[in-house]
Amino acid sequence: MDIPPARTIDHLPSLGRAQDAALIDRDGALTFAELESAVALMAGGLRALGLEPGARVATWLPKTRTACLMPLAAARAGLVHVPVNPSLKRAQVAHILSDSGAVVLVTQAARVAALEPGDVPEGCRVLTEAPQGDPVAAAERNPTALAAILYTSGSTGRPKGVMLSHANLWLGAVSVTQYLKLTRDDRVLAVLPLSFDYGQNQLFSTWVAGGAVVPLDYLTARDVVKAVERFEVTTLAGVPPLWTQLLEAAWPAETAARLQRLTNSGGALTPRMVRALRERFAGADLYAMYGLTEAFRSTYLLPERIDANPDAIGAAIPFAEVAVVRADGSRAEKDEPGELVHAGPLVAQGYWRDAERTAVRFRPAPGWMESGGMAVWSGDTVALGSDGLLRFVGRDDEMMKVAGNRISPTEVEEAVLAGGEVAEAIAVGLPDERQGQAITVVARALVEDAEAAVRARLRRDLPSFQQPSHYVWIDALPRNANGKLDRVAVRALAQRAVQA
Known part of the structure; x- marks a missing residue:
């Protein structure tokens, strides 16, 4: 053009x-x-x-x-x-x-x-x-x-x-x-x-x-x-x-x-x-x-x-x-x-x-x-893709590595959100002695007992290495000044919650 x-x-x-x-x-x-x-x-x-x-x-x-x-x-x-x-x-x-x-x-x-x-x-x-x-x-x-x-x-x-x-x-x-x-x-x-x-x-x-x-x-x-x-x-x-x-x-x-x-x-x-x-x-x-x-x-x-x-x-x-x-x-x-x-x-x-x-x-x-x-x-x-369309995989600094597997947080987030139990979710990888990193999801629920429902569904839909180890439930996810979800703040929140 x-x-x-x-x-x-x-x-x-x-x-x-x-x-x-x-x-x-x-x-x-x-x-x-x-x-x-x-x-x-x-x-x-x-x-x-x-x-x-x-x-x-x-x-x-x-x-x-x-x-x-x-x-x-x-x-x-x-x-x-x-x-x-x-x-x-x-x-x-x-x-x-x-x-x-x-x-x-x-x-x-x-x-x-x-x-x-x-x-x-x-x-x-x-x-x-x-x-x-x-x-x-x-x-x-x-x-x-x-x-x-x-x-x-x-x-x-x-x-x-x-x-x-x-x-x-x-x-x-x-x-x-x-x-x-x-x-x-x-x-x-x-x-x-x-x-x-x-x-x-x-x-x-x-x-x-x-x-x-x-x-x-x-x-x-x-x-x-x-x-x-x-x-x-x-x-x-x-x-x-x-x-x-x-x-x-x-x-x-x-x-x-x-x-x-x-x-x-x-x-x-x-x-x-x-x-x-x-x-x-x-x-x-x-x-x-x-x-x-x-x-x-x-x-x-x-x-x-x-x-x-x-x-x-x-x-x-x-x-x-x-x-x-x-x-x-x-x-x-x-x-x-x-x-x-x-x-x-x-x-x-x-x-x-x-x-x-x-x-x-x-x-x-x-x-x-x-x-x-x-x-x-x-x-x-x-x-x-062969259809001529680009698809986002993840940021290099956000990719998670679990048991030797490189995992896109986007893929995990989409799976968590797919069932309608969750309004918003961010997945981060936290240090884990056994797996290298443990997938931790910080989310806002739409229904009661959302974690049980999501875990049951993901056991069916995702391989074992993509299963989140921890869920942190909050009323509002942190956002930065431009209204985007703030992954740095979410990671810090997740670390505090898991270590508590």
């Missing part, structure tokens, strides 16, 4: 029709013409601060209009946007501000009050209102310039900043618009954090299509249901824990029928969840997707193939080249597990001020890949 030329992301308001709604919230609608004007004024306010080109501007905000506009305004002012997840606590915020070298933090007075002396680096200006100044028009600039630093959730240590260029963000938005078939008639409910690559793309891809974004900070699944009805939402993006909550919520038939498109990333859908979503939202196309912040998005599965292939992550999205690679760098055969390697223009520029970790994850693509250049070596094990 031909790759279109990239532009700087502050050109996005020019893609919609001036009179059409671009942003809809509790205060009303903002048309594309008004979006352009607001971005220009905010960019002018940033320019008036006298910042050096490329300086980092952080935002620590809920989904306010300022939070939605700042990615474009900072870009237009020649600055780099650093969105901070609003659910992070002061120590995490302090790390991101320090690590990024932010010179401006745009936030709210209540959040400032939660910070302690030293949390805001010396020389970092704190603003509790959106900057305003003389309007700045969009201009043609280098699309390869750094536009944003997105910090990962930090599940493997302190958050690391992924450097994204204008081209990364622009082409990612165009790609998603194409394969989701978004149009100017779509209204996208933005429930995911805007600091999350998947969440931020809700804005960019919708605006590329000329559609409207409805930003929502929700407390309960019921808030989402009400927003779908009130704002006539057509498209909803989520992660598996959110789908679990939404499937447990009451949906009036006419509200569920409004949704035309569901998209999932940030974790695999189980076959049981696919069936439940297809039943609840029968009129909606369901897109399963796989991605990583270092390359934004790698694969998607066409809705017409998901019923027959609920375990697949699909094929490469537009503008991405994805391959399955052996440890020696050669191409894996069909159905042979290997590392997923992503090449092409969606590959990020590395980790901010972290050459060591950049060298581990960002390495030259194998010579036989067409894109060449730098690639992201994901650390995820996948296999390409």
